[in-house]
Amino acid sequence: MGAAAVAVIRLRNPPVNALSLTALQALEDGLKRADADPSVKAVMICGENGKFSAGADIRGFSSPKRHGIALGPIISLIEKSEKPVVAAIEGIALGGGLEVALGCHYRIAHVKARMGLPEVTIGLLPGAQGTQRLPRLIGVPAALDIITTGRHIPATEALKLGLVDEVVEENTVEAAIRLANKVIGQPLGPRRLSLKPVPKLPNMEAFLREALVKVKKQAHGCLAPELCFQAVKAATEQTFADGVRKEQELFNILLTSGQAQALQYAFFAERAVQKWTTPSGASWKSASPQPIHKAAVIGLGTMGRGIVTSLVKANIPVVALEQNLEYLNMGRKAVMLLLEREAMKMEQGAQTLRFHNPARLQFTVDFDVLQDVDLVIEAVFENMALKKEIFQKISRICKPGAFLCTNTSALNIDEIASATRCPQQVIGTHFFSPAHVMRLLEIIYGLHTSATAIATAMQLAKALKKVGVVVGNCFGFVGNRMMFPYVQQAVFLLEEGSRPEAIDQVLEDFGFKIGPFRMSDLAGLDVGWRSRKGQGLTGASLPPGTPARQRHGHRYSPLPDLLCENGRFGQKTGKGWYQYEKAGGRTAKPDPWLHNFLAQYRDTHHIKTRFIDQEEILERCLFPLMNEGFDILAEGIASGPEHLDVIYINGYGWPKHRGGPMFHASTIGLPRVLAKLQKYSEAHPDVPGLRPSAFLKKLVAMGNPPLKDWMSYLSRQSNKL
Numbered sequence: 001m002g003a004a005a006v007a008v009i010r011l012r013n014p015p016v017n018a019l020s021l022t023a024l025q026a027l028e029d030g031l032k033r034a035d036a037d038p039s040v041k042a043v044m045i046c047g048e049n050g051k052f053s054a055g056a057d058i059r060g061f062s063s064p065k066r067h068g069i070a071l072g073p074i075i076s077l078i079e080k081s082e083k084p085v086v087a088a089i090e091g092i093a094l095g096g097g098l099e100v101a102l103g104c105h106y107r108i109a110h111v112k113a114r115m116g117l118p119e120v121t122i123g124l125l126p127g128a129q130g131t132q133r134l135p136r137l138i139g140v141p142a143a144l145d146i147i148t149t150g151r152h153i154p155a156t157e158a159l160k161l162g163l164v165d166e167v168v169e170e171n172t173v174e175a176a177i178r179l180a181n182k183v184i185g186q187p188l189g190p191r192r193l194s195l196k197p198v199p200k201l202p203n204m205e206a207f208l209r210e211a212l213v214k215v216k217k218q219a220h221g222c223l224a225p226e227l228c229f230q231a232v233k234a235a236t237e238q239t240f241a242d243g244v245r246k247e248q249e250l251f252n253i254l255l256t257s258g259q260a261q262a263l264q265y266a267f268f269a270e271r272a273v274q275k276w277t278t279p280s281g282a283s284w285k286s287a288s289p290q291p292i293h294k295a296a297v298i299g300l301g302t303m304g305r306g307i308v309t310s311l312v313k314a315n316i317p318v319v320a321l322e323q324n325l326e327y328l329n330m331g332r333k334a335v336m337l338l339l340e341r342e343a344m345k346m347e348q349g350a351q352t353l354r355f356h357n358p359a360r361l362q363f364t365v366d367f368d369v370l371q372d373v374d375l376v377i378e379a380v381f382e383n384m385a386l387k388k389e390i391f392q393k394i395s396r397i398c399k400p401g402a403f404l405c406t407n408t409s410a411l412n413i414d415e416i417a418s419a420t421r422c423p424q425q426v427i428g429t430h431f432f433s434p435a436h437v438m439r440l441l442e443i444i445y446g447l448h449t450s451a452t453a454i455a456t457a458m459q460l461a462k463a464l465k466k467v468g469v470v471v472g473n474c475f476g477f478v479g480n481r482m483m484f485p486y487v488q489q490a491v492f493l494l495e496e497g498s499r500p501e502a503i504d505q506v507l508e509d510f511g512f513k514i515g516p517f518r519m520s521d522l523a524g525l526d527v528g529w530r531s532r533k534g535q536g537l538t539g540a541s542l543p544p545g546t547p548a549r550q551r552h553g554h555r556y557s558p559l560p561d562l563l564c565e566n567g568r569f570g571q572k573t574g575k576g577w578y579q580y581e582k583a584g585g586r587t588a589k590p591d592p593w594l595h596n597f598l599a600q601y602r603d604t605h606h607i608k609t610r611f612i613d614q615e616e617i618l619e620r621c622l623f624p625l626m627n628e629g630f631d632i633l634a635e636g637i638a639s640g641p642e643h644l645d646v647i648y649i650n651g652y653g654w655p656k657h658r659g660g661p662m663f664h665a666s667t668i669g670l671p672r673v674l675a676k677l678q679k680y681s682e683a684h685p686d687v688p689g690l691r692p693s694a695f696l697k698k699l700v701a702m703g704n705p706p707l708k709d710w711m712s713y714l715s716r717q718s719n720k721l
């Protein structure tokens with residue numbers, strides 16, 4: 001039989017062949033034409049430009065045109081076809097794309113293709129019969145894993161699981177046409193997944209019970225994983241048709257849950273921040289990144305070690321530098337341990353060998369070794385004088401054109417750049433701890449930072465598999481600046497009558513991975529103490545006679561300073577806001593000592609203890625954080641609310657299914673946020689963080705516009721930069 005007997009249906013909707021209304025219609029038309037044409041003996045479905053399909057058009061879920069359109073019936077049509085249908089999977093087959101392939105009678109994939117059902121990551125479940133076909137094909141444990149995690153699996157793993165029939169290194173489309181020709185006339189019944197039983201397990205009930213516990217534990221309040229589980233469970237208990245009905249019912253619950261909207265917003269926000277611009281007109285469109293062939297990291301403390309590990313993992317040769325041999329050896333040991341753990345996680349012994357290659361990872365105390373690096377990341381103590389000294393030195397030693405990055409979490413980039421001869425090469429790269437794990441990289445441009453430096457830092461973030469977010473220069477930048485009023489309120493709530501465990505619980509129930517006090521104990525209370533001493537807020541430089549609970553006329557809580565004075569630095573000392581089993585312990589237990597200490601503190605300062613309910617805890621912590629966000633937007637420090645949200649989701653453990661703080665503000669409604677801030681501000685007039693931002697007030701006055709329109713309400717003149 002010649003190749004002409006195989007009809008080719010090509011999914012075409014660049015850049016990822018998402019299944020839009022038009023694409024779905026074209027698929028259905030193509031199938032019906034092939035079915036009706038007696039000269040067609042088989043069908044091959046592939047995607048345009050080397051990509052099968054990324055699934056349903058996500059933007060379509062909020063489109064009114066979507067109603068009544070379904071992919072499932074089209075997939076049934078494929079499966080019912082009397083002519084064999086072969087899927088040729090190149091690039092990606094995700095979500096609805098993979099569901100189309102599961103409807104086909106045969107699947108052939110390119111060796112570099114990736115497959116998955118990532119609907120759970122955008123708050124949904126596979127809603128085109130995927131939850132019913134996949135367990136029938138590869139069994140319940142593997143299907144449950146793929147559907148509840150949304151992970152992408154490589155073609156080789158797909159072959160092992162039986163998800164695809166063949167993996168090829170050559171032209172997949174040609175191979176699929178060959179396969180289609182070969183199977184013409186063979187019985188299709190055994191190839192129709194809807195007719196297959198779900199493979200049995202010796203103890204399905206016990207397996208599902210345990211799996212549910214695991215799914216719930218990992219969900220952190222996100223609804224989709226559990227509903228994905230329910231859909232797969234239905235496949236084990238019901239007929240295919242009933243299972244599909246259950247899948248639809250659960251899909252609709254998720255679609256209207258609000259979490260799906262938040263997660264889809266987060267998906268597009270992450271892509272939007274890649275298209276960075278600055279108020280001076282620099283932009284991703286015109287700036288080109290420079291290649292980084294070799295990098296250096298100065299300082300091998302906690303941050304430096306993580307950054308070195310991250311660079312090595314990205315296969316970028318690194319020079320790791322410390323001030324003396326003692327610190328260098330300590331740093332070297334710690335880095336090697338991290339790399340070994342990473343290699344174990346990657347389960348590739350070969351990686352270990354490459355990590356240990358001395359030509360790619362060099363430890364030194366000699367600054368002259370930095371002469372040929374393309375980029376330096378300084379990761380020493382948060383001390384301006386020290387940082388300036390280092391920048392002065394490296395700007396003399398490094399080759400012209402080398403990028404000089406500082407891993408500061410709050411300090412002024414322009415002041416650091418002023419110590420160099422090349423301020424255009426200086427840029428802030430704020431990593432988050434642990435730096436080899438956390439996805440966020442806050443990229444801070446100064447007054448003189450070049451567009452090339454920004455583009456290069458963004459490219460570096462991508463190479464390190466991180467999300468880079470470009471922001472302007474101000475104390476604390478975006479993330480920490482918004483964090484200050486949040487933490488401040490949490491401590492004020494302790495003064496007024498609450499306890500660390502009560503406050504942490506409310507915020508963890510909201511979805512934060514870790515509440516503010518557990519976070520503070522983990523990070524170390526001494527970090528903030530040192531910074532406050534540096535700012536003259538506490539310690540020897542505090543002018544005599546300063547009231548204990550006031551600084552510069554505003555409310556101040558000395559509680560964290562008092563804890564530090566008592567040697568309570570958090571986990572590292574075994575005591576902080578909680579008590580731990582030992583120094584370095586990780587299990588936080590409420591501490592009666594602290595409860596007594598708080599009671600005495602309130603007595604000393606004549607603070608009347610009151611009961612503070614969950615609503616007040618949540619609002620007092622979250623609303624000032626959002627409020628600061630509105631000020632940041634008004635000052636032009638970030639170019640849109642999506643930037644703030646991406647920073648909070650990827651760097652501060654904000655629950656992704658709540659879309660980020662600014663998205664959350666928009667879902668609560670800005671008038672409500674404003675009214676509550678006004679109420680709390682009246683009750684606490686000495687707390688500037690509770691005073692509503694002028695931009696928030698303006699947006700409310702303009703009728704609470706949708707988040708995507710907020711920035712259009714900012715006049716150019718109000719942009720500081």
Ligand SMILES: CC(C)(COP(=O)(O)OP(=O)(O)OC[C@H]1O[C@@H](n2cnc3c(N)ncnc32)[C@H](O)[C@@H]1OP(=O)(O)O)[C@@H](O)C(=O)NCCC(=O)NCCSC(=O)C[C@@H](O)CCCCCCCCCCCCC(=O)O
Nearest residue numbers: 018020021054055056057058060071095096126127128271
């Ligand atoms: C695919 C990726 C892995 C690619 O990653 P990469 O890093 O290479 O590139 P980007 O992430 O930057 O993406 C490039 C570009 O493409 C946009 N995009 C990607 N995927 C989609 C998508 N699925 N829909 C829309 N747009 C998409 C992305 O935004 C970028 O564009 P930008 O302008 O922002 O730069 C990676 O992108 C990825 O992981 N994508 C998501 C994959 C995914 O989650 N798939 C699941 C989708 S949900 C699904 O399939 C549900 C089904 O189970 C059930 C569906 C039943 C109902 C079907 C009804 C459909 C109705 C549609 C109605 C439409 C109305 C209309 O046409 O008007």
